[in-house]
Amino acid sequence: MTGTRRVRVSSPQTRIALARGVRGVRRPLPLPGPADPALARRVFVAQRRAAVRTVALLALVLFGTSGLIAALPVLDRLTVGGVPLSWLVLATATYPLLLLIAAWHVRAAERTEDRLRPPSAPTGDGPGRPARDGRR
Numbered sequence: 001m002t003g004t005r006r007v008r009v010s011s012p013q014t015r016i017a018l019a020r021g022v023r024g025v026r027r028p029l030p031l032p033g034p035a036d037p038a039l040a041r042r043v044f045v046a047q048r049r050a051a052v053r054t055v056a057l058l059a060l061v062l063f064g065t066s067g068l069i070a071a072l073p074v075l076d077r078l079t080v081g082g083v084p085l086s087w088l089v090l091a092t093a094t095y096p097l098l099l100l101i102a103a104w105h106v107r108a109a110e111r112t113e114d115r116l117r118p119p120s121a122p123t124g125d126g127p128g129r130p131a132r133d134g135r136r
Helices: 012-020 037-071 085-116
Strands: none
Touching: 037 085
């Protein structure tokens, strides 16, 4: 090994902070809690109910599609452009349904939050952004 010396590279901000020598005790920041725990609980319960409905609907679509293909073996024998019809059913029916279910679930969660939001809470999605329903 040659006699070259390794050089420690750091940003100027790091060097300034290390030069100060002051290192406070690092404590984790407290987690912000909901202003109204009862309201947060109601929102959680309502959104959990929506999630259970969504998962049930997803299971119905996925197992229903599989059950349809198993119940109708003729779908494997029929081809469209050399592709079995069962594959086309999976590709063209299942994924758009999954997308619709996902969009429905997101909208249901947003409606739950909007419905259960206290009247004093801001209605916008952030500073300078309009609310979801178009209000400012």
